[in-house]
Amino acid sequence: EAGVAQSPRYKIIEKRQSVAFWCNPISGHATLYWYQQILGQGPKLLIQFQNNGVVDDSQLPKDRFSAERLKGVDSTLKIQPAKLEDSAVYLCASSLDTTTGGELFFGEGSRLTVL
Amino acid sequence: GNSVTQMEGPVTLSEEAFLTINCTYTATGYPSLFWYVQYPGEGLQLLLKATKADDKGSNKGFEATYRKETTSFHLEKGSVQVSDSAVYFCALGPSNDYKLSFGAGTTVTVRA
Secondary structure, three states, X not given: OOOOEEEOOEEEEOOOOOEEEEEEOOOOOOEEEEEEEOOOOOOEEEEEEEOOEEEXXXXXXXXXXXXXXXXXXXXXXXXXXXXXXXXEEEEEEEEOOOXXXXXXXXXXXXXXXXX | OOEEEEOOOOEEEEOOOOEEEOEEEEOOOOOEEEEEEEOOOOOOEEEEEEOOOOOEEEEOOEXXXXXXXXXXXXXXXXXXXXXXXXXXXXXXXXXXXXXXXXXXOEEEEEEO
């Protein structure tokens, strides 16, 4: 079974530039998550989708971050304009359903460096 | 709100040593508790979980028991191997969805 795919793996940009990350979840997984992991910290949820609808985006900095999952499969996370503090690993995860105690499957992450 | 506090690292051990990583939590209701592991160059993956008080999760020789009275979920392994070198994350999920709150992670290095 193919895992969660993310690209690019690494990205270096100047502050105020824009960047986009792509995620393809495990086939059949209805729920998709984007997490931000700053060095030395645990992952923090940015946004959660159920199919193509947003379930939780309470911690997404909406003035600069946006995410979409138009057809309920792939998702894109965009940052525009980037700030130095956005340097982090952006993790995509998916899960089969929302049953309590289930498992999230993570991609390898996209590492962003903002100079 | 929900939060997780786990032991700071890094932790360096010799092969066959005993490993404990402490994790305590603050939560309302009846959360599920998880340990995720991130091996070098790989994504986070679920190591074990417990969904109610007194449950014991186990996998790959690791164990953790959900202790409601001490709000803890400490990870243990009796005899570590070099292949156990990784970053370990304790996580807490509420009782009604998958929104996980992660600890800061503990880096474990096992020397041969």
